[in-house]
Amino acid sequence: MRHIILVTGAGKGIGKAIAVEFARYSERNPSFEPVLVLASRTSGDLETAAAECRKYGAETDCITTDIAEAANAVRLAETVIERYGTVDCLVNNAGVGRFKPFTELTEEDFDYTVATNLKGTFFLTQKLFPVMEQQRKGHIFFVTSIAAEKAFKTSSIYSMTKFAQKGLLEALRLYARECNVRITNVMPGAVYTPMWGEVPEEMQSMMMMPEDIASAVSGAYFLPERTSVEELVIRPVGGDINE
Template sequence: MEELKNKVVLVTGGGRGLGEAVCHTLASAGASVVVADIRDELAQKVAGEIQANNLQAMPLVIDVTDEVQAETAINKIVSQYGRLDALINNAGTDVTVSIEELSIQDWDRIIAVNLRAPFILSKFALPVMKEQGSGHIINISSTAAKRAWANASAYHASKWGLLGFSHALHVEARPHNIKVTALVAGGMQTPFLLDRFPDIDLTKLQDPKNVAATIRFLLSTPEGTVISEMMVLPMGEGSWP
């Protein structure tokens, strides 16, 4: 099925992990996908793989924490495609150290990528979506927005903040027929976890393709209905009820 045919979707952090899975999944559903990543080689790789399957994709190099680059990116997409139907704020980062060991610079960077960037991109995407009378913003939150564990203070702060921002954005956007969803995702088999925790039990993590399929579902929900928050967990995750 091509339920997303003629839809233009911007995916941040699209070069690997969940972002990569989302780009492939949405392209297969007919969307024109903008693969946005800070690393040019990753954006080019994923976009090239999609294009090789005769599907639509455009690589985009962006530092999501830079408001000038964010605004330029939105303008470039609208210039290229004439519209922007969905924004998937997926880019994320973390440092696994205690509060005492966490540098102020790392705190600022984590908050900038995980929380400030979704605000910036949403701010620039909203006028486009308002003008076209529709749109959907999906912010990738985490179970870290629902509970807490040691050595992830900045990550928790950013994801709790992103969840709150998503609900505030939902209130402001819905009168303009713009949907906003906070997707609270449990652990995934992605470099985000595997690079830092090589001994992690893979059976407790979900395939990012499953979460990507959830995003495809969210973008395919009927007009007149919005899912403002959804949680998607691995079946084997034992740290959540």
């Protein structure tokens, strides 16, 4: 069966790992035929991710865009609907952060983080949800963070946006329950991704990998449609970093 799956922030990190995990699943299960629509700001990263997905025989479609602009988020949704007529799964993974002491954060840091994490996520989801609502099926994942429930000293703005994402998905779930659409909040702890920058080897050994999150997401997606995993809290076995 064909599944139209849109993954934002798909060029690297968790987003790329989720796309590849869906592709790998399709190789093992020929009845699952995904069309992986990969969206990101960097075309080179997207092509690399798409090439890896294609190794497993999955169809891919790369769209270079920056959803920090609301118009781009809306255009991305419209493009998916124009090309495929539907969407079965939306993975809201695109996210950014600036990590500094509270008093050192600037208005530019604020605008940069809020634009992607809140504005882009909101308007993309707002445009695609009615499609799922009408077809009475679909699955929306929000890759938030444990920072959506727990604050860290250097993540004031980032945590603010993740708390807000959690508020959005909880409100959306009230609508989704009326039309059989599944909403899953994915809250990872420390995952070794480019967002962390330079990480000492000792710290890397304590962190999770993007593939760990991807396997949990695919597991939730492939449960029977009557079943909804509402939250996935995934932490390193040793607990939070810089707790």
